[in-house]
Amino acid sequence: MHRFERDTLRRRTDSAFGETRAIRFQDVDAAGIIFYPRLFEYCHDTLVSLFAAAGAALHENLRSPTWLAPIRHAEADYFKPLRFGDSIEVAIVAAVLADSEVSLGFRIAKADKDEVCAVAQSVHTFVNPSTFQRCPVPEPLRVAFLRIAG
Amino acid sequence: MHRFERDTLRRRTDSAFGETRAIRFQDVDAAGIIFYPRLFEYCHDTLVSLFAAAGAALHENLRSPTWLAPIRHAEADYFKPLRFGDSIEVAIVAAVLADSEVSLGFRIAKADKDEVCAVAQSVHTFVNPSTFQRCPVPEPLRVAFLRIAG
């Protein structure tokens, strides 16, 4: 299982896949900053967008799945607090592919001043929905991940 | 479709089905009070507990469903703000049954001083999962609803 050094995820690469959004009103907690699990939700939203952009939309696949990609590992490092209304870019900046697994690196930065506030990573294993045996990474996703890997 | 007058839901009845819980850290919003849709989540949690107590646990039914109970209508009135850490009782205090439908009334009060902070209601239609035609209310739920109706 590949694990990124967190500092390598601070860099915005040209091949990154990014989305801009704002921190939602309901995603902060009683301390007034983003509730930390919400960051993983934002990362997952961007992954869903990547799948769609790659021509392998998750909601279409789930109707009659030919693969599933359960998560094995997730982690995040938090550098600066994010507050309601902050405009951020969530970008997938790194990808390391193995036979039936991908490790993805995420970079969360304030959109207007390119200030890195957090980084995250997740490891997904591709499996056959019937047998739950490992299967190859589906071709359109493999291409998309390799493009990010640069 | 039966709709309760909101003031009738302010009363705690002896036949109510209630649960005590605390407002979660992550369920407040950037204004520091409960994010209003979270109240519906708390009501639904109590409904799930009622189903389990009635011997018709929703998670068991969903494995191979013999009925579904999609929501047709939901509403809530907010009287007093709820904050992180507040201890509340969420109680189902009213139920009106029709052939394949139930209207439920919820009362949310501060647990320690019995102060009503909100009331809510929801209307669920029971349907056959294969045909999506209306079906009778399952017997254990009918009994549980009638007990609340008093």
Next chain:
Amino acid sequence: MHRFERDTLRRRTDSAFGETRAIRFQDVDAAGIIFYPRLFEYCHDTLVSLFAAAGAALHENLRSPTWLAPIRHAEADYFKPLRFGDSIEVAIVAAVLADSEVSLGFRIAKADKDEVCAVAQSVHTFVNPSTFQRCPVPEPLRVAFLRIAG
């Protein structure tokens, strides 16, 4: 407190304020359709966007609030199930103003075929953050609500 007839909210008006989005992966429940309180979250997101478009962004106001707009009442009617990946428009299609209160009507439709799946409404009271006494609706919001009212 003004309450809309639900059928009046089924119509998309020219003066509506709408946003297009997709149902998120995490916003469905164990029955595979949108968890009903999530619809209120989507409505609130669109309201936050309206405030920003009106020049009265909620996150800016909350830094040193000159008004608050707590919710008094919320309700929704669910006509058709929404599933992960469905592309929807959430539009504010109606507004009724009183001195220190606004009732808003929401229409949720499948974006590609203009099929109404749900309607919702909420009532907000404007208050002074120091005294919690009712205050006038702030001017930029009053203008925005009147534009929707048509």
Next chain:
Amino acid sequence: MHRFERDTLRRRTDSAFGETRAIRFQDVDAAGIIFYPRLFEYCHDTLVSLFAAAGAALHENLRSPTWLAPIRHAEADYFKPLRFGDSIEVAIVAAVLADSEVSLGFRIAKADKDEVCAVAQSVHTFVNPSTFQRCPVPEPLRVAFLRIAG
């Protein structure tokens, strides 16, 4: 920053602080298993309970905070899928203290058969709310963490 080996978190220790709960209806995703960020929410809920049990309830502290404990790092490993209705124990099974920091280890197991489904960890830094300088771990929390450390 201390990081636990994930296998060390698989063991239930006598000094662990645990809570039993069920996977909520709304905490699964469109693939039918727990949406992975929800696991961090469950861990945080147990941490909030630990703070309260230690006599340093977070909601009381936040009214006029003498310390804050922002998160620096969080991670989780997922071994087995969790589904709606599964009864689990979320236990804090490890704690490593530094001057103004704590690393906590979490173990999530099916309550009825003691089957480990996931482990998680988080690192919190204690800071002075006025200066945001690091401060000592508050005494009641230090005691509680040391008890878990065993």
